[in-house]
Amino acid sequence: MHTFNDVIVAADELSFEDREVLIDILYKKQLEEKRNKLFNDVKESRREFATGTLKPKTTAQIMKEILG
Numbered sequence: 001m002h003t004f005n006d007v008i009v010a011a012d013e014l015s016f017e018d019r020e021v022l023i024d025i026l027y028k029k030q031l032e033e034k035r036n037k038l039f040n041d042v043k044e045s046r047r048e049f050a051t052g053t054l055k056p057k058t059t060a061q062i063m064k065e066i067l068g
Helices: 004-012 016-051 059-067
Strands: none
């Protein structure tokens, strides 16, 4: 397993163009991972709502929970 620093040093050794490609690939991978997480969260929430373990809330209730 490489450390974060190892990855940074290796990236510094790439050409400018290769670093741009790497950045683009990593960005797209992050977007895909976020999409998958959101999809799974929505799927889980729908399941919980369908089974009655998740109850609808008002915006005010949600904001109160978020803000503490």
